[in-house]
Amino acid sequence: xxxxxxxxxxxxxxxxxxxxxxxxxxxxxxxxxxANLTMDQAKAYCAWLTRKNSENFSVISWFxxxxxxxxxxxxxxFCRWSDDLxxxxxxxxxxxxxxxxxxxxxxxxxxxxxxxxxxxxIALTRVATDHHLALDLFDRLINAxxxxxxxxxxxxxAEVLDYCHLSANPVGEIVLTLFxxxxxxxxxxxxxxxTGLQLTNFWQDVKRDL
Numbered sequence: 001x002x003x004x005x006x007x008x009x010x011x012x013x014x015x016x017x018x019x020x021x022x023x024x025x026x027x028x029x030x031x032x033x034x035a036n037l038t039m040d041q042a043k044a045y046c047a048w049l050t051r052k053n054s055e056n057f058s059v060i061s062w063f064x065x066x067x068x069x070x071x072x073x074x075x076x077x078f079c080r081w082s083d084d085l086x087x088x089x090x091x092x093x094x095x096x097x098x099x100x101x102x103x104x105x106x107x108x109x110x111x112x113x114x115x116x117x118x119x120x121x122i123a124l125t126r127v128a129t130d131h132h133l134a135l136d137l138f139d140r141l142i143n144a145x146x147x148x149x150x151x152x153x154x155x156x157x158a159e160v161l162d163y164c165h166l167s168a169n170p171v172g173e174i175v176l177t178l179f180x181x182x183x184x185x186x187x188x189x190x191x192x193x194x195t196g197l198q199l200t201n202f203w204q205d206v207k208r209d210l
Contacts, residue, residue: 019052021088024081030101034117042122043070046077049120053080071131071178074123078138079171081120086145096149103142110135131178137170160202161195168198 028034037045050073061069085102089095109116113125127133144167154160172190176182 021084042119045119046073049077071127074127077120092149140166140170164195164198168194
């Protein structure tokens with residue numbers, strides 16, 4: 001069955017709309033009271049959000065096994081939401097409060113997957129269960145976004161590498177786990193690559209930061 005990527009589910013209704021993070025926060029943020037969603041509705045939301053925010057995903061998805069696309073959509077949606085909580089709230093204090101709320105929601109969802117009403121966490125916990133993805137992988141990503149709000153300078157190389165351990169390495173570890181290739185050697189190689197990509201991203205921004 002073809003999916004409508006330009007919609008989300010509200011109750012039992014399919015509603016077409018544009019993406020803005022303020023709208024998503026109003027619908028699914030800490031002060032919202034969202035309706036209970038089915039797993040199919042949660043997956044459809046993640047697919048919609050992914051295609052509204054990632055121009056590259058439509059290209060990448062051609063190289064993914066069809067059975068893994070919903071899993072990657074759930075992971076991307078989680079990362080997108082986490083990033084927007086850090087970048088779109090308007091000030092560091094609000095961002096930090098939202099990220100702490102999101103982290104609590106994540107922990108509660110992993111402890112009891114039936115407890116969450118957030119579509120991303122509904123879909124993500126199913127993916128985590130099916131593919132044996134550890135809570136720590138997603139927890140580290142949120143901790144990196146928290147660090148973005150609280151730390152403006154790194155004093156040592158070790159601090160920079162610790163940030164990469166939180167912000168970049170989990171992505172590679174998640175991908176390897178989804179493909180069932182997360183052996184020790186592959187994880188070590190992936191962490192080196194992801195850390196290198198994160199450092200390259202830093203170097204690209206040096207002139208702007210100075």
